[in-house]
Amino acid sequence: MNSIVIMGVAGCGKSSLGAALAQADHLTLLEGDDYHSLASREKMRQGIALTDADRDGWLATLGDALRAQPQGLVVTCSALKRSYRERLRQAAPGLRFVFLDIDKAQAQARVVARAPSHFFSTSLVDNQFATLESPVGEAGVLRVDALRPLADLQTEVSAWLHPTTEAL
Incomplete structure (x- = not known):
């Protein structure tokens, strides 16, 4: 099992999906925040x-945490720029990314809803979108719709990570 980074802008659901995936795949979760x-x-x-x-x-x-867990790790990290993703890939060859794609209005609403319990300022959502360099098209990236139910996302990601080869 290779490690995986759950990535995207603030409010896309990285922590929720990371926790669900780590539990389902019996991996350690590293909460980037x-x-x-x-x-x-x-x-x-x-x-x-x-x-x-x-x-x-x-x-x-x-990157050090990824190197220290060669058996696999689920990491939540915005990984907004390609250069950030490349640094993480250097630390863990074969590293894969799940990009939780969300629109600005939905991300803003989620960040506002969690504001009382999270350090991230709601005023930074615009900056997150301005900084984001979409990973779509990069090797080892799965784009998912962040608005889908969490259980569906976890199932889709687990299936992507562990493809079955069923004979017909």
Whole structure:
């Protein structure tokens, strides 16, 4: 089993799908948000978008975690830019990504709904969409509709990760 990154903009459902997939596939879940520095968390709380430099240590930490779990790991990480995804791929050859695709209005509504319990400022959703470089067309990427029921998404991703070869 290779590792997998559940990716997308804020509010797309990375944490929910990551948890469901980790449970279904008996893998460890690494919640990417837990590995942001305190300074980065404070910037996001204040509505200040992170820079590539802010994300550098975070991506290095996630890469180290991927290298340390060769048996497989589910990682939630926005992975908004191709360069971020390439850094993670270097850490874990064969790494796959599930892109939870969502429109801006739905993402904004979800971020607003979780605002009381999450450090991410609702004012940053526009920046997330401006930063996103779609992974569609990259090798090892599955695009899914973030608005589908969680159980359906988990089933689809698990089937993609573990294709069966049934004889006809």
